[in-house]
Amino acid sequence: MSQASLHPVIRRVTDRIAERSASSRRAYLERIRAAKHTEPARANMACSNLAHGFAAISGTDRESVKGLVRPGVAIVSAYNDMLSAHKPYAEFPEWIKESARQAGGVAQFAGGVPAMCDGITQGRTGMELSLFSREVIAMSTGVALSHEMFDAALLLGICDKIVPGLLIGGLSFGHLPITLVPAGPMPSGLPNSEKSRIRQLFAEGKASRQDLLEAESASYHSPGTCTFYGTANSNQLVVETMGLHLPGATFVPPGTPLRRALTEEAARNAVRAAKDEQAPSIGEIVDERAIVNGVVALLATGGSTNHTLHLPAVAAAAGIDLTWDDFSELSSVVPLLASVYPNGSADINHFTAAGGVQTLIGQLLDAGLLHPDVNTVAGPGLDRYRQQPFLEDGELVWRDGPRHSLDTSVLRGVSEPFDTEGGLRVLEGNLGRAVMKISAVRPENRSVTAQARVFDDQEEFKAAFRADELNRDVVVVVRNQGPQANGMPELHGLSPSLGVLQDRGHRVALVTDGRMSGASGKIPSAIQVTPEASAGGPLSKVRDGDMLRVDGEQGTLEVLVPDAELESRQPATPATAEQFGTGRELFTTFRRVVGRADRGASVFPAPEQHSVPDEISA
Incomplete structure (x- = not known):
């Protein structure tokens, strides 16, 4: 072809x-x-090693492993x-x-x-x-x-x-x-749009826990x-x-x-x-x-x-x-x-x-x-x-397979795309770098400039939402959620409430050093901000009331305060609870050595650390 x-x-x-x-x-x-090897790998094993490798096997498989041919x-x-x-x-x-x-x-x-x-x-x-x-x-x-x-x-x-x-x-x-x-x-089960609708109703107190559970179990069934x-x-x-x-x-x-x-x-x-x-x-x-x-x-x-x-x-x-x-x-x-x-x-x-x-x-x-x-x-x-x-x-x-889509409401060809650009956007500015999934965000909602409201975890945000403190244009900042801080959890608990605020007609965005993943929805979300707040990144210097610009179209992420003022601010130091329970204490070392989000948030060496000098590799 x-x-x-x-x-x-x-x-x-x-x-x-x-x-x-x-x-x-x-x-x-x-x-x-x-x-690489040209014969079965186990052929080079000592007899004792090999015997351990087939001790639990019976029948023809035992003979195959023992025979060193297959x-x-x-x-x-x-x-x-x-x-x-x-x-x-x-x-x-x-x-x-x-x-x-x-x-x-x-x-x-x-x-x-x-x-x-x-x-x-x-x-x-x-x-x-x-x-x-x-x-x-x-x-x-x-x-x-x-x-x-x-x-x-x-x-x-x-x-x-x-x-x-x-x-x-x-x-x-x-x-x-x-x-x-x-x-x-x-x-396929309950349509995802219906599940999302019921989640928002529950966030507003307009649906019961039983309603929500029925919807979720009809989706994941x-x-x-x-x-x-x-x-x-x-x-x-x-x-x-x-x-x-x-x-x-x-x-x-x-x-x-x-x-x-x-x-x-x-x-x-x-x-x-x-x-x-x-x-x-x-x-x-x-x-x-x-x-x-x-x-x-x-x-x-x-x-x-x-x-x-x-x-x-x-x-x-x-x-x-x-x-x-x-x-x-x-x-x-x-x-x-x-x-x-x-x-x-x-x-x-x-x-x-x-x-x-x-x-x-x-x-x-x-x-x-x-x-x-x-x-x-x-x-x-x-x-x-x-x-x-x-x-x-x-x-x-x-x-x-089909050369052309059988349903253009779901899948299209290159000549008639849903958008001329891909579904992800990298944002940069004086708050660092972040990622936004723009494919789920309507174009008119991709750029938001509004006052910040700063939180250090999801529960603080939910309490403010329930107290009706966020019923306005707002850029919600949830920080200290990066890999060094607490392993970079996904923050989907924010989505229903943020969706409610947007549906009320407010300009709403999210900025976080945590994750949102593949279920990132209709709210413009600058996620995986790096450097993260707990590592002294600029996100740690944002204050309630600061004007923030989150622009998924232009690819910018900024706090609109003078550079000198931002530089002079001391990073906020949240009260960090001991990370024990549900196995978190076992991952203390990982949190200490994990790399930045834009390098994969990995505890393993980056490529340049794998490399060897030319005179050795030659």
């Missing part, structure tokens, strides 16, 4: 990332190439039966093991990783562990693979911090062929991923566009024959890759082009702002230095092609019915907005990802 020439901005940003990352990427590739495939899973998105994974290991046997390999469950749900912990202290759970998942993945029994791996995970954590951990074993295995979304376009579904779409899922696997529902067939094929594909010395490893697939493709897919769909944290952290794990400036420049030329809640009324199942990932990728490829010449787990080139999977007489086949 003919391809358009690569857009000059896509090429320029990719080249800039590659040049900036040259030393660290070279060092990374040298490490993973040195770790390649070994690791299964690393985020299964638990409390979270709807991960419950379907209960059945996957047995499917994978049987398919690996049939393909001439042997699969073992190498380890589990934690999977916490931000939906459960919203507004509670457990949310302060959420972002750091990404690092725990990465390390848990590393522990699972550290036994060096394996020649390929399948990583089973979907939500929020889980997929980025699996990727970071997997990239530490970048010499292995690794595929991510999704499980799919739940069926069965196994599978939540159907709004939050971080979980952004994860899945981005990962497929990076070539790390099988084509079309992302949004196939759980509990269907096609879902099982795709999972079984992922196992067979892993065995084939382990046997093929020319098959690309995950560290070779995740290069500068794949990272840019992931950012483009995120921008083109108005995906989760959490990925302005996760994608730089994932890139760093592969020796690549991705910055918010790269997001910003790409956003200037990537059109917004999807309208999925909270950016519209449709859910992810409607997006799939309109053509989904395959139509999106095809449109972006044809416009020269994606790199076509990439490695993927399905083979060379991104063209394979125009195809959709089907079952024909019980056999898995792929056919070309």
Whole structure:
């Protein structure tokens, strides 16, 4: 299929990332190439080590591991039966093991990783562990693979911090062929717009707790991923566009024959890759082009702002230095092609019915907005990802997906976008840098200049709202919510009340060094402000009554006080409670060493710290 020439901005940003990352990427590739092997990894083990590796296995798998001939495939899973998105994974290991046997390999469950749900912990202290759970998942993945029994791996995970954590951990074993295995979304339930309406009524005291619970349980009602376009579904779409899922696997529902067939094929594909010395490893697939493709897919769909944290952290794990400036420049030329809640009324199942990932990728490829010449787990080139999977007489086949949208209210082509620019905007000014998800904000609401009202946590804000102290134009500042302060929780508890104020006709915006994620809604929100307040950032000097300008159109974030006055102010020092309970004391070290939000808010070294001197790496 003919391809358009690569857009000059896509090429320029990719080249800039590659040049900036040259030393660290070279060092990374040298490490993973040195770790590659041409025979099963366990063949070099001492007998005692190997015996421990198959002591618990019986039957043909025991003989396969002991025989040192068949390649070994690791299964690393985020299964638990409390979270709807991960419950379907209960059945996957047995499917994978049987398919690996049939393909001439042997699969073992190498380890589990934690999977916490931000939906459960919203507004509670457990949310302060959420972002750091990404690092725990990465390390848990590393522990699972550290036994060096394996020649390929399948990583089973979907939500929020889980997929980025699996990727970071997997990239530490970048010499292995690794595929991510999704499980799919739940069926559509109560429309998200109706759920949001009832949340606002509850915030105003016009709906009961029982009304709210009924609405929430009608929205989140069965196994599978939540159907709004939050971080979980952004994860899945981005990962497929990076070539790390099988084509079309992302949004196939759980509990269907096609879902099982795709999972079984992922196992067979892993065995084939382990046997093929020319098959690309995950560290070779995740290069500068794949990272840019992931950012483009995120921008083109108005995906989760959490990925302005996760994608730089994932890139760093592969020796690549991705910055918010790269997001910003790409956003200037990537059109917004999807309208999925909270950016519209449709859910992810409607997006799939309109053509989904395959139509999106095809449109972006044809416009020269994606790199076509990439490695993927399905083979060379991104063209394979125009195809959709089907079952024909019980056999898995792929056919070309729709070239054009089947429902332009949900998904559009490049020639008729919802917006000419991507769904994210980077803001800068004398308060530092921040991110705004503009795709869900009406253009007339994207710029707000108003007096600040400053809070140090969500509960202070909610008390002021209930006391009717905010019934005016206002820029709500919620600070000391950054990664160093308390782990950078999501602050969705603010959204219903802010929505009420906006609906009353007030000009309303939010400024915070915390997160809002993929469910960022109709309020213009300058989030992930860096440097954060607790690190002495300018946000710590904002006072009640200061005039703030939050401009998502122009990309500015300013407090309108003279520079000399701002400089002379002492940072506010909030009374910080001891961070004990719900496991928070276990993460004290993480809070002390975590990096800035615009560097991924990671506790792991940034790319420049991975690099080695040229005379060593040469």
